[in-house]
Amino acid sequence: MPELPEVEALAHHLREHAVGKTVFRVDVASMTVLKTVTPAWTEHHGREVTGAARYGKHLALECGDLHLVTHLARAGWLRWSDSLAPAPPKPGKGPIALRVHLESAAGSGFDLTEAGTKKGLAVWIVRDPAEVPSIARLGPDALSVDRARLAELLAGRTDRLKTALTDQSLIAGIGNAYSDEIMHMAKLSPFATTGKLSGEALDRLAEAMREILTGAVHRSVGQEAARLKGEKRSGLRVHARTGLPCPVCGDTVREVSFADKSFQYCATCQTGGKPLADRRLSRLLK
Template sequence: MPEMPEVQGLVDFLDARASGHTITKVSVANIAALKTYDPPIDALVGRTITGAHRHGKFIDLATDAGIHLIFHLAKAGWLRWYETVPDTVIRPGKTPIALRVRLDDGAGFDLTEAGTKKSLAFYAAREPRDVPGVARLGPDPLAADFTRDALAGLLAGRRTQIKGVLRDQSIIAGIGNAYSDEILHAARMSPYALAAGLAEPEIDRLNDAMRTTLTDAVAAASGKPPADLKDAKRRGMSVHGRRGEACPVCGDEVRSVFFADNSLEYCPTCQTGGKLLADRRLSRLLK
């Protein structure tokens, strides 16, 4: 799943490549992924893109008409960029393509989604906050006003596992399964630690780990075309997706805990005092 750093990489790419260009055609291939009807998606045709922005894990293409194309790539979605958009006809139900956007210079992009579980969503909206998912977002952890004290305030009183807090978009926007693993590893913290029970030094470590991990990942994604962002993400991971490999910090074996539709990875030596976490299905706590 693309998370904040990859989404920011896509935003930077689109801002540089698509801004100033006019949308000449919008083709919907998966009508179920279109979540709005007013304004109609065709209202984007003939409008010039004025910039690309990020709201959590949502991408926002603003136009000169005040209409925004907003999309969320969900778990298995991606953006495929073309310098020349293919002329092939998109056949709904026969392709992973959900949406195709063509620009006035012949370039453009597809929004694609692999697998059978379809969660990718796109919207035409007059304001970003007209999209419910955007309206529910918590603060951005890389915002200037997201301080250590702001983080402490969000954690106070939450009898919830810290892994779940980091992944909850209504609490902190933009972090998903992968980077929550990386942040907790950098902070030397168990994913099962209760947010409300963290001591002051632990909050300090978590704040530093969150800012450093995300800042470094955003920098690594910067300037890369969409086709290269996934590999860059994998290369930057210390524990996520590295079950059975050696922890780069201490050399212990990276372990996994599996849930209904995902897993978490951690280092026992760095994070849990050598204790192996029970492999229980607690997915409801990690939403």
Template sequence: MPELPEVEALSAFLDDKLAGRVVAGATPVSIQALKTYDPPLDALVGQAFDGATRHGKFLDLRLGELHLVTHLARAGWIRWRDELAKTPPRPGKGPLAMRVRLRGEEDDAAEAGFEITEAGTQKRLAIYVVRDVEQVPGIARLGVDPLTAEFTAEKLAELLDGDRRLIKGVLRDQTVIAGIGNAYSDEILHAARMSPFKIAAKLTAEEVEGLHDVAVRTLADAVERSRGLPMTDLKGEKKSGLRVHGRKGERCPVCGDTIREVSFSDSALQYCPTCQTGGKVLADRRLSRLLK
């Protein structure tokens, strides 16, 4: 799933590519992905892009008074095309959800643009055309962005105070902290040497401060590694930069222990027993109680 660092890199890439370019056409291919109807999608035609930004894991492309907002969900992506296919896309079961065609440059017959795609059979991609980004329910509910000055150790302590949930779940809750998903929550907790099943409210002041520092550093480093990379390389950069997430059975790069996994109904987390749980192996949540 694209998380804060990847969406940040996508917004920077598109901010450069789209600046001043005019929309020649916007074709929906997966109707279920389009979550709004007013303004209509064809309201984008003739509008010029004037910026791209990020809200948590939401990508926001600005066109005058309109916003084309995308949440890439688990398997969505943006693919830039220097020359789009001439034939119109055909609705079906393929990955293409929307195609945005840009007006060709002067004396250039080729039309560039981008395609919003989603792999897999679980279609959760969401596309919105709105006049105000706060009209997107997920954006309106977002918590603090961890790469802003507002996200201090004191703010994190305030957010965790009284929260009886597991820290892994709190880090992933977009209404608490915006932009962190399954992968980077694993990475942050590993770097903080903290069990994913520690109760948030039980963190000491020292643990909260350490968790804050590690979270900011982990995300900032990931953003920096992705800076300037072409869109086609961002997924590979994310995977290569992860130390524990997605690396079940491999050796921990810090201590050499075997990276373990806990599976849930629709996801899994990875951790290092030596670094995070005092050597204890956490039980599979689907089969037995979790070790705290």
């Protein structure tokens, strides 16, 4: 799933390549991705692109007072092209959900795509991004949260740290991958009770959030959209590295699975050498 650094990089790419150009046409290949009825997508036609913004993990293309907002979900992506095929994509054929042509039918622009059968890509066309329910519920952006604010946000909470870091209504922008990386750098267990973190632990957590996210943004911004996924993978130390050695201590990176998700951690670095219970595996053994 694209998270804060990748979405920020995509917004930067649109600012560099789309701003100042005119929307020639918007093609909707999958009506299910549209979560709004009015304004219609055709209202973008003939409008100049004036900006691009990020709201948590949402990406917004700005055309004056009209915003095309998307959440890429788990398998969505933005695919930029300097020369699009002029014919509209065929509905139900292939991964393309929506296409934006700039300047002309065969000019530059981008596709919003989604792989796999489980669909979550969503698009809203609104006058104000706050009209998007998931944006209205966002907590403060993760890049704006300092040590003092983090302590306020986590005080008194009884949930696990992994749950809190990925709760968009608490802190916006952090997902499954970067939460794993943050907890690993901070040397904290994913199962730690959020409201019971010591002052020293909060110091490490705040520093890890800042370092992991700003580092990922710096690596990602300026990259071509097609290279961002590879850039993200290359910077990960524990996430999606189950069975590989931890780059800090050499212990084997472990995994805990739940529902249709999983997270990775290093027992030596984060849990005092104690493996965490994998509840999915425990159920299988009963």
